[in-house]
Amino acid sequence: MNKPIINIIISSFFIFSFLSCDQKKEQKVELTTIAQAEIKLDLLDLQKKNRLGKDTVVTIANDPVYHKEKKYNAVSASVLIKNEIDLTKIDPKNTKIVFECIDGYKPEMPLELFIKSNPYLAFKDVDAPKGAKWEPIIKNGNEMNAEPFYIVYTSVSEKDSRYKWPYNLVKIYLEPLNKSTIELFPLKNKKLETGYTLFKNQCLTCHSINGIGGTMGPELNFPKSVTEYWKENELVDYIVNPASFRNKVKMPTLGITKQQSQEIVDYLKYMSENKKKL
Ligand code: HEC
Structure with missing residues (x-):
């Protein structure tokens, strides 16, 4: 059979063997992540x-x-x-x-x-x-x-x-399954979970945050978050109806309500304070 070898980064196992028991447990989760991401x-x-x-x-x-x-x-x-x-x-x-x-x-x-x-x-x-x-x-x-x-x-x-x-x-x-959850979840403010879930389900296929997500639309967080160069109320309106801002816009109208859009923008503001250098 012609099965390709799944590249597990073997050197990580060496680092791994110097760690104490508790640290080992944590490290293992990460190793699985590395192995699967390959x-x-x-x-x-x-x-x-x-x-x-x-x-x-x-x-x-x-x-x-x-x-x-x-x-x-x-x-x-x-x-x-x-x-x-x-x-x-x-x-x-x-x-x-x-x-x-x-x-x-x-x-x-x-x-x-x-x-x-x-x-x-x-x-x-x-x-x-x-x-x-x-x-x-x-x-x-x-x-x-x-x-x-x-x-x-x-x-x-x-x-x-x-x-x-x-x-x-x-x-x-x-x-x-939880790769984007780990990186993009609003850990420091659980109230933003609704906005995060909306973003994950409706936007992530086309847009990335900190480099995670699709590339059909622009990255929304790095180096500048859209919340830093759009007026907040206009950003909310844009997400509801992009075609009312740009002719022949490539972003579809997704059926998002104004309230949901505000939740997404609140989440995007949080992520602007949690940038990861790409
Ligand atoms: C099918 C792909 C797609 C989906 C889904 C999508 N977008 Fe977009 N988005 C785009 C594209 C493409 C652009 C560039 C628009 C253009 O100028 O034609 C864009 C532009 C934007 C912009 C403007 C960025 C800038 O500074 O110019 C924002 C903000 C934005 N999208 C937010 C969102 C949010 C929030 C969601 C989820 C509710 C979302 N998008 C869902 C494709 C998508």
């Missing part, structure tokens, strides 16, 4: 090496990107993951799968949920016009393309927001 699948590279697995044709009754029935040439994404990653080395219950797309969009979901939902990695659109691999996607009047990979499910409702359908997908990462 797991990455470069899908184009696997395709080049003919390692994606056995292909098949799948039919998606109501494709959420094309809004109609679609057929794709695809491979089983769960079989691919099981072939490439030794899942006995990680704890799937506490691991998330992060999808990296060409434009910096970075959605994620629990690994266990992903694996058991029979996901497929589509690599070609059966209905594509002659000479093309994919039918174009029309979004906000712009023509786009799903290539090189698109995650689809045959037995999951497209309305169930727990499932992610990333296209333009290039890489898959496995990370500890």
Whole structure:
């Protein structure tokens, strides 16, 4: 079998052996974090090496990107993951799968949920016009393309927001489920938890804080927090309705209420005092 070796930073184990018992316990959590953070699948590279697995044709009754029935040439994404990653080395219950797309969009979901939902990695659109691999996607009047990979499910409702359908997908990462929680949780002020949770669920796929998160939109905290150069009330209004500020804005209107937006801004103000140099 061609399983890649998961790079555990071995030198850390040496440092580890000099620590007292209590410290050892703490260190172990960190080591698991390091080990898991190393797991990455470069899908184009696997395709080049003919390692994606056995292909098949799948039919998606109501494709959420094309809004109609679609057929794709695809491979089983769960079989691919099981072939490439030794899942006995990680704890799937506490691991998330992060999808990296060409434009910096970075959605994620629990690994266990992903694996058991029979996901497929589509690599070609059966209905594509002659000479093309994919039918174009029309979004906000712009023509786009799903290539090189698109995650689809045959037995999951497209309305169930727990499932992610990333296209333009290039890489898959496995990370500890609580990675962003540890770094971004407002530990010093628990009242901000609502704003944090909203941010984590609605914004983190496109924006980073201290370098953690998607890159489709700008980093919001470092070196300057948006709360330092926007007027607070305008920032709140922008988050509710970006198109009322900028023509052809690339940030969608997310259905956030003014009250929720204020909670997010309060959280962003807190994070501006908790910057981490990148
Ligand atoms: C689908 C991706 C996406 C999501 C989700 C998203 N944004 Fe954005 N956001 C963008 C993009 C792209 C821009 C750049 C906008 C432009 O100028 O076209 C942006 C711009 C911004 C800006 C302005 C930054 C500046 O200084 O110019 C703020 C503030 C912001 N987003 C906050 C948020 C918050 C808070 C959320 C969650 C409630 C959020 N965004 C969700 C993509 C996204």
